[in-house]
Amino acid sequence: AQKVTQAQTEISVVEKEDVTLDCVYETRDTTYYLFWYKQPPSGELVFLIRRNSFDEQNEISGRYSWNFQKSTSSFNFTITASQVVDSAVYFCALNLIKAAGNKLTFGGGTRVLVKP
């Protein structure tokens, strides 16, 4: 069975500070996808980024960047120069490549509060 752990339950920062969210996962499969989703107060989950287990290259997309390290089973996510609109709950999720569709395994989420 898969497991995703987000040890940080809540992070509070002042606007323009960087925020790094930790995610550690467990799976016996060697091929999988990792995702980050954002859940604003409106409730729906919004897809942010995806990384497959074959590619450990870290990337930056706008103010978002991620650090995938297969050796430590970690998939950390950073918001650079945070803004008040970044306040939300962020979920890390895992999906096996052999799985049909999106039977995502989610972490418990990290609530981010960005203060002006």
Added chain:
Amino acid sequence: DGGITQSPKYLFRKEGQNVTLSCEQNLNHDAMYWYRQDPGQGLRLIYYSQIVNDFQKGDIAEGYSVSREKKESFPLTVTSAQKNPTAFYLCASSPRGKGQAEAFFGQGTRLTVV
């Protein structure tokens, strides 16, 4: 606009009643999912459907039932057998058979037992 519509946004249920949560999508996705979210916790999979007239149990299916008679619709019934139904319910859809595809989510239904 394409997307997923869940209704109602808030739902109140009396003890012993069955209630049905609606989920409709116009994204032409084959696969649809129901997740349950409890306060301070992640999402857990209740049921999923990869194609019309077929669905499978997720991790916490007991006390729930679904149907998939149309591609666009995947209603969830919370039965009286579900002992602790108060939660936030999210419906999602994605292309079938593509584990890398992101799922699209509705805005959720908050169910409260009164």
